[in-house]
Amino acid sequence: MTEQQMITIINDALVEEFELDADEMQPELSIYDDLGLDSLDTVDMVIVLEGAFKFKIREEAEIKEIRTLGDIHEFVKRKLAAEVN
Amino acid sequence: MYDALVVGSGVSGLTNALLLAQAGQRVAVVERAQQCAPLLRGFERWGIQFDTGFHYAGALADGEGLQRFFNLLGLDRHVEIEPMRSSGFDRIITAAGFSYDFPVGGDEIVRSLSDKFPRERSAIRRFIDDTLQVSDHLPYINPTTPIDQLSAFDRAHDVSLTDYLAALTTNPMLRRLLSLHCLLHGIAPERVPFRFHASVIGPYFRSASTIVGGGLALANAFERCLNEAGVDLICDAEVEQILLSSNEGVEGVELSDGTVIHSQTVISTIHPHYTLNCLPDRVFRPIYRKRLSSLDESMSACVLFARCRQPLEVLRGRNLYLLSASATSPPIQQQHQQYGRGSVDEKLLYVTSANAASGSDCGGFMVIAPTTAAQFSQWCQSRLGQRPDSYNMYKQRISAQMIGQLEQSQPELIAAMDRCQLATPLTLRDYMFSPDGALYGVQHQVDQYPLQAITRIKGLYLSGQALIAPGVMGAMISGFSTCGTILGHDRLVGELKQCHQTIQ
Ligand SMILES: Cc1cc2nc3c(=O)[nH]c(=O)nc-3n(C[C@H](O)[C@H](O)[C@H](O)COP(=O)(O)OP(=O)(O)OC[C@H]3O[C@@H](n4cnc5c(N)ncnc54)[C@H](O)[C@@H]3O)c2cc1C
Numbered sequence: 001m002t003e004q005q006m007i008t009i010i011n012d013a014l015v016e017e018f019e020l021d022a023d024e025m026q027p028e029l030s031i032y033d034d035l036g037l038d039s040l041d042t043v044d045m046v047i048v049l050e051g052a053f054k055f056k057i058r059e060e061a062e063i064k065e066i067r068t069l070g071d072i073h074e075f076v077k078r079k080l081a082a083e084v085n
Numbered sequence: 086m087y088d089a090l091v092v093g094s095g096v097s098g099l100t101n102a103l104l105l106a107q108a109g110q111r112v113a114v115v116e117r118a119q120q121c122a123p124l125l126r127g128f129e130r131w132g133i134q135f136d137t138g139f140h141y142a143g144a145l146a147d148g149e150g151l152q153r154f155f156n157l158l159g160l161d162r163h164v165e166i167e168p169m170r171s172s173g174f175d176r177i178i179t180a181a182g183f184s185y186d187f188p189v190g191g192d193e194i195v196r197s198l199s200d201k202f203p204r205e206r207s208a209i210r211r212f213i214d215d216t217l218q219v220s221d222h223l224p225y226i227n228p229t230t231p232i233d234q235l236s237a238f239d240r241a242h243d244v245s246l247t248d249y250l251a252a253l254t255t256n257p258m259l260r261r262l263l264s265l266h267c268l269l270h271g272i273a274p275e276r277v278p279f280r281f282h283a284s285v286i287g288p289y290f291r292s293a294s295t296i297v298g299g300g301l302a303l304a305n306a307f308e309r310c311l312n313e314a315g316v317d318l319i320c321d322a323e324v325e326q327i328l329l330s331s332n333e334g335v336e337g338v339e340l341s342d343g344t345v346i347h348s349q350t351v352i353s354t355i356h357p358h359y360t361l362n363c364l365p366d367r368v369f370r371p372i373y374r375k376r377l378s379s380l381d382e383s384m385s386a387c388v389l390f391a392r393c394r395q396p397l398e399v400l401r402g403r404n405l406y407l408l409s410a411s412a413t414s415p416p417i418q419q420q421h422q423q424y425g426r427g428s429v430d431e432k433l434l435y436v437t438s439a440n441a442a443s444g445s446d447c448g449g450f451m452v453i454a455p456t457t458a459a460q461f462s463q464w465c466q467s468r469l470g471q472r473p474d475s476y477n478m479y480k481q482r483i484s485a486q487m488i489g490q491l492e493q494s495q496p497e498l499i500a501a502m503d504r505c506q507l508a509t510p511l512t513l514r515d516y517m518f519s520p521d522g523a524l525y526g527v528q529h530q531v532d533q534y535p536l537q538a539i540t541r542i543k544g545l546y547l548s549g550q551a552l553i554a555p556g557v558m559g560a561m562i563s564g565f566s567t568c569g570t571i572l573g574h575d576r577l578v579g580e581l582k583q584c585h586q587t588i589q
Contacts, residue, residue, distance in 0.1 A: 017372035040541060043237055043534045044372045056532070060238040 006080065007073050013052040014072075017044070027070030035069065045072075055079060086347045087113045087317075089571075090338060092324045092363075093354035094121035095138075096557050097549040099307045100564025101352050103158045106314035108572050113346065114316060115338065117323035117518070121308055124517060125300035125557075127440075131392045131504050133449040134440045139300035141169060141404065141437075142557050143220075143288025150226030151288070154561050156584045159313065163306035165297040170402040174293035177262060178494055180410040185262065186403075189292055191217050198262075208254040212263060213290065215249075219280050220287020225565040226558070228581040232566075232574040241534045243278035250274070265406050268435050268455065270555055271383030271525040273428050278531045285554050295402075299440040303557070319346070327351055327363045327545065335544035338363075352567055354549035356519065356526055357536065368542055381530065382458075382523035383555070384429055385510035389452040389487050390439070393501040397438065400450055400498075405436040409490045429455045434490060436498070450498060454487055458510040458521040469515045480507050525555035538567040546570060 001009075011025040020035055031037045037045065042064070046057050053076065057063065066072055089105050091098045094116035102114045120126060124138030144151035145166050155161040173186025185201055188194060191213045199206040222230045244252075246267070250260045264274040266286045274282075296302050311318055326339040337347040353360040357377040361369075369377075399405070412431035431454075439449030458465065464476040484507045492499045510522030519526065526549070529535070535553075538546050548567035553559045569577045 017375075018370050038541075040537070040539065041370070043537075044370065044376065046238075047376065047534060048372055056242065058238060058242050060236055 001080070003077065006076060009052050010049070010072060010076055011069075013048050014045075014069075017048045025069060027068065027073060029069050030067055031069055031072070032067070049076060053080070055083065087111050088348065089113075089350040089352060090115060090346060090348040091352045091354065092327075092338065092360075093549065094118075094318065094320070095124055095354060095549065096122065096303075096307075096560035097563045097567075098352070098354040099311065100154070100158065100561045101354065101548055101568055102316045103307075103310055103314055104564060104568040104577065105571070106311075106316045107158075108568075108576075112314075112316045113348075114311070114318050115322050115324055115340070115346065116318070116320045119321050120304075121311075121318055121320060122300075122304040125304040125307075127300050130390065130506070131449075133392050134299065134301060135390050135449065135451060136299040136301070136437075136440050139296070139303060139557055141174070141289075141293055141295050143290070143292055143294075144226060144558055145294040145296075146292035149288075149292060150223065151558050151561065153228070153581055153584045154225075154565070157580055159310045160303070160306045163309050164302055166294050167297050168402075169293040169295060173403060174289070175266075175404050175406060177265060177406045177408070179408040180494070183258070187290075189290070191290055194290060202256060202259050205254055205256055205259055208256075208259070211253060212250075215279075216283040216287045217290060219283035220291070223284055223562065225562050225569075225578070225581065226288070228578050232569065232578065237534045237537075240278060240280065241532055243280050243531060245275050245531045246277050246279050246282045247275040249279040261408075265430075265433065267430070268406070268433065268453070270529070271455075271523065272528045272530065273384070275428065276528065276530045278529065281529050281554065285556060285559065288558060301440075324355075324363055327353070327360075329365070329368065329542065333368065333542060335542060349544045350546070350571070351544060352546045352548050354547075354563075356549075357547070357551050358520060359518075360547065364542075370541070373541070376534075377536075380527035380533075380551070382519075382521040383525040383528045384455050385458050385513060385522035386524055387454045387456050387483055387487070387510070388508040388513070389454075389484060389505055390449070390508065391451065391498075391502045391505040392439075392449045393498075394503050395501055396448060397450060397498060397501060399495065400436065400438040405434075405495065407434040407436065407490070407494045408432055409434060409494070411490075429457055431455065434487065434494075436491070436495070450502075452487055452491065454483075456510060458514065461509055461511050464511060467511070469512070472511070476511075480509060483507060483509075526550045529554065538563075538570040 014020055015022045029035055046063060050057055062075060088110035089112050091102045091114045094114045098114055102112045106112045127136040171189040173188055175187040178184045188197055195210050195213050198209050224230050224232050250263060267274055270285045323341040324338045325341045328336040328339055330336045335349055335351045337345055339345050357380060361377050409432045433455055435453040436450055439451055488499060513519060513522035536547060538548060546567050548563045550560050553563040553566060565577055
């Protein structure tokens with residue numbers, strides 16, 4: 001999977017499951033301040049990512065550090081890279 | 086206008102109501118049944134009171150967590166706790182003649198079980214220690230445990246009981262024996278997270294008690310406390326809609342007869358699927374809706390209610406777990422007993438007296454045989470009182486099979502029995518309004534993130550067995566947990582600590 005494909009999967013899943021605006025999915029945007037998620041949504045975000053990539057997320061501390069959409073992309077990229085190795 | 090409305094008057098709803106009323110709020114509880122706590126109340130038949138939703142519990146002995154809840158809520162003034170047999174509150178008997186009595190106390194279990202499995206002493210020790218390590222530190226039950234110590238992640242990624250036991254011992258009989266208590270939460274060993282299992286089962290290892298007069302006595306005690314606390318109990322009232330204001334905060338509920346009750350706080354203790362049905366489609370995000378609507382149901386059962394000519398000594402202060410050589414429900418088609426991706430222990434019969442600790446007169450008993458609603462799918466359109474003959478014939482076959490199995494293992498029960506009637510998953514479904522006739526609502530499974538009390542809708546909170554765990558204890562903890570979210574956890578824990586000191 002190319003990085004662009006990965007980003008598309010993430011963005012599409014978030015747009016669908018959180019009813020976000022597809023045109024707004026810029027990596028520098030804060031998922032909380034700009035996209036309107038809140039701390040209550042964290043677990044749901046994890047479930048969306050687990051569903052989209054069929055992996056299990058146990059990195060609770062890393063998830064809590066996520067601020068922007070780009071952070072999510074980076075997180076998934078690291079996960080996928082770790083799985084290959 | 087109420088400060089808070091509680092939907093559902095089960096153990097969790099009533100716990101929420103009492104806690105909020107004690108904090109000075111004006112509270113109403115709305116219940117669809119004719120009387121509060123229908124599941125606890127059980128029913129009367131042939132002059133006998135049959136318990137349904139409560140037979141026994143752990144943590145009710147002096148100084149223990151559930152006792153502390155009772156004390157804080159005022160319930161202890163109205164109920165009498167009776168310990169079960171400390172030498173063996175749960176007796177396991179297999180078709181091959183093996184038997185074991187679960188005694189009260191971790192060390193006692195390790196000693197007596199090691200006598201049966203001499204080579205497994207360290208595995209047994211480990212199991213008991215791991216279990217008690219979890220159950221001794223449950224939030225609220227143990228007021229010194231920090232709230233939210235166990236994260237949602239830890240719970241979701243715990244090992245299953247099956248995997249835990251596989252790593253512990255190769256002895257199949259021991260594994261089976263240590264999985265039997267899955268009956269108390271209705272989740273298959275391969276699906277239940279070990280720590281969840283431990284949280285439900287561990288308290289019984291410390292103490293096992295009943296309440297004199299059974300579930301009905303507890304329901305009556307709750308009702309008296311509600312009265313004393315000035316809580317309005319609105320029965321025969323089905324909530325059809327949870328009303329939202331234009332800014333998506335809660336405004337109240339609408340009943341099926343159109344009555345509107347106003348409040349800016351609503352606590353829903355009903356099945357999460359039903360809570361969803363009471364809300365407009367788009368208020369939750371798709372992912373959260375999916376999460377709630379895809380929760381699997383816990384197991385269901387066929388339940389045989391029987392009256393006896395004389396009291397049964399074998400069931401005084403004790404339950405039986407009988408393992409038969411063959412399954413109880415004759416299969417209709419060639420199909421596996423599956424429910425929510427877990428298996429059902431088809432060969433288990435759980436026997437308990439009709440009304441726990443009703444003094445000398447335990448004039449009846451009930452037998453629970455785990456099964457699934459799928460077994461009855463061809464009649465699922467039929468309703469109470471209008472079932473077809475083929476269903477009744479199948480029911481008779483199951484009754485006969487259960488009676489035959491009991492007769493082999495416990496002939497004195499059958500000799501004493503003079504009337505009996507069978508409830509199937511469809512009966513449970515229609516009486517308890519429980520999808521699929523599930524005994525304990527939704528399952529708590531491995532890989533599943535626990536639900537939180539707080540929701541995205543301002544003023545709407547969830548509570549009940551779907552949140553923490555089933556059982557009187559799980560339902561009560563969920564009440565504390567939800568009210569802790571509303572009132573502040575420190576405040577409730579502080580009150581519990583105070584009880585702690587008074588009791589000790
Ligand atoms: C056969 C059986 C045996 C059990 N034995 C034990 C035992 O020995 N020990 C133990 O600790 N636990 C036992 N349990 C489990 C225990 O009874 C339950 O886990 C617990 O009572 C659940 O409480 P709750 O408040 O979460 O749910 P419930 O008691 O189900 O409360 C929900 C309430 O909401 C009402 N309701 C539903 N929809 C609406 C609506 N739209 N509007 C208004 N009201 C509505 C329902 O009528 C119900 O009263 C047993 C359960 C069963 C079925």
